[in-house]
Amino acid sequence: xxxxxxxxxxxEVRNLQVEFATRQGHMHAVRxxxxxxxxxxxxxxxxxxxxxxxxxxxxxxxxxxxxxxxxVTGEAWFHGENxxxxxxxxxxxxxxxxxxxxxxxxxxxxxPVLKVGRQVGEVLEIHQKKKKQDALEEAIIQLQKVGIPxxxxxxxxxxxxxxxxxxxxxxxxSSLMCQPEILIADEPTTALDVTIQAQILDLLRELRDxxxxxxxxxxxxxGVVAELCDTVAVMYAGEIVEKASAGELFSHPLHPYTKxxxxxxxxxxxxEKLIPIPGQPPKLxxxxxxxxxxxxxxxxxxxxxxxxxxxxxxxGHYVSCKEVGRIG
Amino acid sequence: MDREIILEISGLSKEFAVKGRMFPYKKEMLKAVxxxxxxxxxxxxxxxxxxxxxxxxxxxxxxxxxxxxxxxSVVLEGENLTELSSQKLRKxxxxxxxxxxxxxxxxxPxxxxxxxxxxxxxxxxxxxxxWEERIxxxxxxxxxxxxxxxxxxxxxxxxxxxxxSIARAILLNPKVIIADEPVSALDVSIQAQILNLLKDLxxxxxxxxxxxxxxxxxxxxxxxxxxxxxxxxxxxxxPSDALYERPLHPYTQxxxxxIPVPVxxxxxxxxxxxxxxxxxxxxxxxxxxxxRCPYGDEACxxxxxxxxxxxxxxxxxxxxxxxxxxxxxx
Numbered sequence: 001x002x003x004x005x006x007x008x009x010x011x012e013v014r015n016l017q018v019e020f021a022t023r024q025g026h027m028h029a030v031r032x033x034x035x036x037x038x039x040x041x042x043x044x045x046x047x048x049x050x051x052x053x054x055x056x057x058x059x060x061x062x063x064x065x066x067x068x069x070x071x072v073t074g075e076a077w078f079h080g081e082n083x084x085x086x087x088x089x090x091x092x093x094x095x096x097x098x099x100x101x102x103x104x105x106x107x108x109x110x111x112p113v114l115k116v117g118r119q120v121g122e123v124l125e126i127h128q129k130k131k132k133q134d135a136l137e138e139a140i141i142q143l144q145k146v147g148i149p150x151x152x153x154x155x156x157x158x159x160x161x162x163x164x165x166x167x168x169x170x171x172x173x174s175s176l177m178c179q180p181e182i183l184i185a186d187e188p189t190t191a192l193d194v195t196i197q198a199q200i201l202d203l204l205r206e207l208r209d210x211x212x213x214x215x216x217x218x219x220x221x222x223g224v225v226a227e228l229c230d231t232v233a234v235m236y237a238g239e240i241v242e243k244a245s246a247g248e249l250f251s252h253p254l255h256p257y258t259k260x261x262x263x264x265x266x267x268x269x270x271x272e273k274l275i276p277i278p279g280q281p282p283k284l285x286x287x288x289x290x291x292x293x294x295x296x297x298x299x300x301x302x303x304x305x306x307x308x309x310x311x312x313x314x315x316g317h318y319v320s321c322k323e324v325g326r327i328g
Numbered sequence: 329m330d331r332e333i334i335l336e337i338s339g340l341s342k343e344f345a346v347k348g349r350m351f352p353y354k355k356e357m358l359k360a361v362x363x364x365x366x367x368x369x370x371x372x373x374x375x376x377x378x379x380x381x382x383x384x385x386x387x388x389x390x391x392x393x394x395x396x397x398x399x400x401s402v403v404l405e406g407e408n409l410t411e412l413s414s415q416k417l418r419k420x421x422x423x424x425x426x427x428x429x430x431x432x433x434x435x436x437p438x439x440x441x442x443x444x445x446x447x448x449x450x451x452x453x454x455x456x457x458x459w460e461e462r463i464x465x466x467x468x469x470x471x472x473x474x475x476x477x478x479x480x481x482x483x484x485x486x487x488x489x490x491x492x493s494i495a496r497a498i499l500l501n502p503k504v505i506i507a508d509e510p511v512s513a514l515d516v517s518i519q520a521q522i523l524n525l526l527k528d529l530x531x532x533x534x535x536x537x538x539x540x541x542x543x544x545x546x547x548x549x550x551x552x553x554x555x556x557x558x559x560x561x562x563x564x565x566x567p568s569d570a571l572y573e574r575p576l577h578p579y580t581q582x583x584x585x586x587i588p589v590p591v592x593x594x595x596x597x598x599x600x601x602x603x604x605x606x607x608x609x610x611x612x613x614x615x616x617x618x619x620r621c622p623y624g625d626e627a628c629x630x631x632x633x634x635x636x637x638x639x640x641x642x643x644x645x646x647x648x649x650x651x652x653x654x655x656x657x658x
Contacts, residue, residue, distance in 0.1 A: 048515040163604050193379035193542070195601045198586040202600060220516060223588030246592040264520035266549040268587060269572050274549065276520035280485050 117155025
């Protein structure tokens with residue numbers, strides 16, 4: 001195998017494809033996604049529901065692709081190895097150890113009949129074969145670090161005794177137990193209230209600064225992206241349509257979909273009329289050549305039905321729209 | 329401009345009896361809505377905003393009398409709805425309609441769109457000759473194609489379904505519409521379509537609307553006035569521009585500052601609220617916000633602050649709002 005990936009990149013994903021055989025037909029959920037993640041970088045993957053952002057994350061961890069009707073192809077390079085090719089046993093060693101994940105709903109990712117401290121420590125029992133008592137002690141320290149007051153007592157509580165924000169903190173604590181190099185956060189604050197969301201976003205930023213952990217943040221909220229991310233990739237219909245640093249993307253959005261997304265969200269204090277994106281996001285059952293956004297695009301041209309690939313328009317700013325590419 | 333008050337809510341409260349945590353046989357009272365007093369003028373949209381569990385949805389349901397209030401009254405054009413018998417209430421139901429969060433759960437999946445839209449007309453005894461004309465007009469207004477009538481709810485996308493539920497709500501020309509999180513279940517690109525539709529309809533028909541949401545930005549976008557709720561009480565109520573430009577209550581200030589804005593780096597400098605919302609069963613004495621409030625002290629525990637008019641039309645329930653630092657620091 002040729003080894004050409006950049007040493008700086010902790011994770012490099014190339015031409016990731018995910019397909020499902022469903023009762024409604026063949027579904028091509030992720031259609032050739034490429035991105036890389038550096039140490040200590042926060043990359044935001046933004047898009048509407050059904051654009052394939054969560055499937056992308058799940059397939060990296062081997063949570064998709066194991067069943068008969070699921071197919072994952074492409075490469076994901078992590079420390080010189082393609083983790084997508086690894087057998088399940090090997091992937092298991094990575095999950096929760098080197099690559100950890102936080103899910104949206106903090107209640108369903110905790111076991112309701114296990115005390116919080118035990119659950120948080122469990123990761124160490126599995127990956128580092130630690131004794132129950134030692135794992136619990138470390139769990140308490142970690143719970144303290146993520147801001148759970150009187151952690152020693154709270155470790156004896158069950159998940160239902162925790163509030164939503166506290167549960168998410170506990171999950172973050174358990175994801176950090178093995179000092180992962182990559183943290184995948186799938187809509188980590190969507191189920192929380194805004195004042196609690198602000199606290200959790202602060203916590204994630206702190207973690208990056210202290211542990212230099214790389215974070216892949218999946219969200220539909222552009223506000224959250226702006227607040228936290230260094231780099232942003234906008235997904236539409238299973239493809240990345242635009243990728244740039246957060247500063248660049250928000251000051252010079254290029255793809256018509258990115259622009260549309262920004263114009264259709266109400267922002268406090270802004271009075272202008274919202275401009276909705278007409279139509280509906282496509283269902284991913286059919287394969288259509290060219291730009292998937294063309295049907296809803298105000299700048300549609302005949303050549304949009306031809307191939308689209310990401311073009312570098314400005315340094316580090318990639319966009320898949322040929323129309324923009326032509327002007328730029 | 330003469331202002332006609334259409335809905336008057338005074339001292340509205342709702343307490344739910346729940347089992348005690350320590351002694352399950354002992355009933356405890358969950359104070360969901362406490363002492364809410366509001367007026368709604370004809371043709372205005374009033375936004376109600378707050379975090380989960382603050383009582384905003386309960387308030388909407390109380391006004392609809394889907395649940396019975398513990399205390400207080402709701403007066404619609406001189407008629408006290410809280411005292412009506414269920415028979416009389418039925419007649420008044422056409423005057424206030426509701427739009428729900430989940431547009432799929434709001435329909436019977438086995439009814440065609442035609443049947444769904446005819447049902448309220450039949451229930452309220454509208455002559456059959458008018459049905460077709462009324463329904464066609466509503467479909468045009470809400471942007472649903474006419475061939476939708478023969479189809480069933482599952483054939484539509486979330487945004488289309490919400491349009492249909494809006495069409496159903498305004499079909500009877502209600503005097504008040506209560507929209508409870510009407511866009512929260514929709515994708516962002518679709519939310520804008522529905523928000524614009526509600527805003528346009530409101531302007532066109534001079535509809536009176538209560539818009540309930542946790543999203544301050546969308547509340548501000550559609551509303552003339554906004555009321556902020558915290559733990560069952562209204563803590564601030566103001567014209568929507570004033571609320572954003574000069575929030576007076578420390579909770580409103582914190583809420584505004586917590587909202588992520590699409591400007592990179594803007595969030596890092598801001599103040600954060602510490603702690604979490606106390607339980608509505610064991611409410612703290614005095615101001616319920618005082619433990620999380622950066623300006624809370626002993627004096628705040630004394631009594632529940634009342635809504636007072638700080639500026640014309642701008643009411644705030646905080647005894648400290650006058651100290652200059654509260655206004656400027658956040």
